[in-house]
Amino acid sequence: MEQTIRQENGITGGVIWKTLLSFFFPILLGTFFQQLYNTADAVIVGQYVGKQALAAVGGATSTLINLLVGLFVGIASGAAVVISQLYGARDGEGCQRAVHTTLAFALAGGFALMIFGWLVSPAALRAMNTPEDVLPHSVTYIRVYFLGIIANFIYNMGSGILRAVGDSRRPLYFLMVCCLVNIGLDILLVVYIPLGVLGVALGTFLSQLISAGLVLLSLTKTTQIYHLNLRKIAFDLSMLRRIVVIGIPAGLQSVMYSISNIIIQSSINTFGTDAAAAWTAYGKIDGFFWMIMSAFGVAITTFSGQNFGAGRYDRIHKSVWTCMGMSAGTAVFMSVVLYFWGGAVYRMFTPDAAVIDQGMVVMRLLVPFYITYVAIEIISGAVRGAGDSIIPMIITCVGICVLRVAWIMLAVPVWRDIRTVCLSYPITWSITSIAFLAYYFHGGWLRKRIQKAQELAEQSERENESF
Numbered sequence: 001m002e003q004t005i006r007q008e009n010g011i012t013g014g015v016i017w018k019t020l021l022s023f024f025f026p027i028l029l030g031t032f033f034q035q036l037y038n039t040a041d042a043v044i045v046g047q048y049v050g051k052q053a054l055a056a057v058g059g060a061t062s063t064l065i066n067l068l069v070g071l072f073v074g075i076a077s078g079a080a081v082v083i084s085q086l087y088g089a090r091d092g093e094g095c096q097r098a099v100h101t102t103l104a105f106a107l108a109g110g111f112a113l114m115i116f117g118w119l120v121s122p123a124a125l126r127a128m129n130t131p132e133d134v135l136p137h138s139v140t141y142i143r144v145y146f147l148g149i150i151a152n153f154i155y156n157m158g159s160g161i162l163r164a165v166g167d168s169r170r171p172l173y174f175l176m177v178c179c180l181v182n183i184g185l186d187i188l189l190v191v192y193i194p195l196g197v198l199g200v201a202l203g204t205f206l207s208q209l210i211s212a213g214l215v216l217l218s219l220t221k222t223t224q225i226y227h228l229n230l231r232k233i234a235f236d237l238s239m240l241r242r243i244v245v246i247g248i249p250a251g252l253q254s255v256m257y258s259i260s261n262i263i264i265q266s267s268i269n270t271f272g273t274d275a276a277a278a279w280t281a282y283g284k285i286d287g288f289f290w291m292i293m294s295a296f297g298v299a300i301t302t303f304s305g306q307n308f309g310a311g312r313y314d315r316i317h318k319s320v321w322t323c324m325g326m327s328a329g330t331a332v333f334m335s336v337v338l339y340f341w342g343g344a345v346y347r348m349f350t351p352d353a354a355v356i357d358q359g360m361v362v363m364r365l366l367v368p369f370y371i372t373y374v375a376i377e378i379i380s381g382a383v384r385g386a387g388d389s390i391i392p393m394i395i396t397c398v399g400i401c402v403l404r405v406a407w408i409m410l411a412v413p414v415w416r417d418i419r420t421v422c423l424s425y426p427i428t429w430s431i432t433s434i435a436f437l438a439y440y441f442h443g444g445w446l447r448k449r450i451q452k453a454q455e456l457a458e459q460s461e462r463e464n465e466s467f
Helices: 016-048 051-056 059-088 092-127 135-147 149-164 169-192 197-221 237-269 273-309 313-346 353-385 390-410 418-442 444-465
Strands: none
Touching: 016 051, 016 169, 016 197, 016 273, 016 313, 051 273, 059 092, 059 135, 059 149, 059 237, 059 273, 059 353, 092 135, 092 149, 092 237, 135 149, 135 197, 149 169, 149 197, 149 273, 169 197, 237 273, 237 390, 237 418, 273 313, 273 353, 313 353, 313 444, 353 390, 353 418, 390 418, 418 444
16 A cells, blocks of 8 residues: 655645634534534433433533543543654654554543443442432433443544544544434434433434444545554554653543532532533533634644644744634634523523523623633643643643632632632633743743654654564
8 A cells, every 4th residue: 555645734834824724614613513412412302301301411421421531532632642743744654653553542441431431420420419300311321421432432533643634624524424413313312212311322322333433434545644454453552652641641631620520510519400400501502612712722733743743843833823813812702692692592402491590690600701711722732732741731730620629619618609619710711821821931841842852753763663
């Protein structure tokens, strides 16, 4: 098989803002369909089953899934950084080893998490103060979800490989197909075959299988240097170490995020089923903002990684400020829309007036502060793309996770109100953004990564000779 490298995306050359947008929009649309994929479950059960089912497919269930899945997906994000750097540096053999190691990790990690999630999740949901009328639905949903976790890992890691080399379109197409399949199955298995929460869980499970199949087909059929040979899926220990060094901090950061969210969710659950359902619906609505920020984050990480690999360090700095401006504009726009018209969006999830009233209290307190999060996403993505993942993890864990938990522990018992819980978000976003800006302007992170890259290039050259 002839292996070639195409450089059609212009990431290491061309006009920065145009390149960022051309890469960003497919990621954004893909993230939109991912959010729609998740939101469909909540909308359908909220309208046709009830608020207990609505709380079951989000809230504690969603938070627990993010905790268990986040560690493995965070570690795998190290693979995307490594592959983007190898692709930018035109290292074909290194790219091959990274791709096959990544898929081996997806299979092994997915299997381990499937068993662990099935066994542990019921007890974890009880520990999170899940309301008794919600608990049976939550256990059903989460156990079926974990049955499909291997397929979920294959899709996410395979899509990460494609985005790392500048292909953001095919992951979008795959997700569009699976999203439509999921919505169709939800309607069939909830509205026409009244299986309730089990129906949306089965719809998600089957959709994940389809998405995994499509991404594997794409990787095995390509003639590019990231071609996947199923028979060669195995761990390359030196490449695994390189991936894990970058990925573990991201995974631990995700875990810390999730732990802080579990504590917040547990606090929210003590306010009753209406508050839990309102928080679930807000999480789905709020997710549309986070999908945009996530798309900018993926774009800047890939942009930074490929330009770092190609030695175009000037383009990393220029892209950060370009991406920051676009993200800030988006944050302001989303804040205005949700602040004034959020009530209409809430009614998509539930007709329950008490739930909507609780939700609007949360929304009008949080959305004006979206802009304070922008620097966290963009700067951490750019720095991580250059291979520096430890300091961003420390800043995020202390600035967001530790301070957020401290607020819940100290402030909520004194001022027992859902508003007090919500204030933990803008306070920690602001503090963490300031810390990231200070770290970025210091500049030492890039000099250290350049020196480390030179050492890795020499090591990779020796390993490729024996591959």
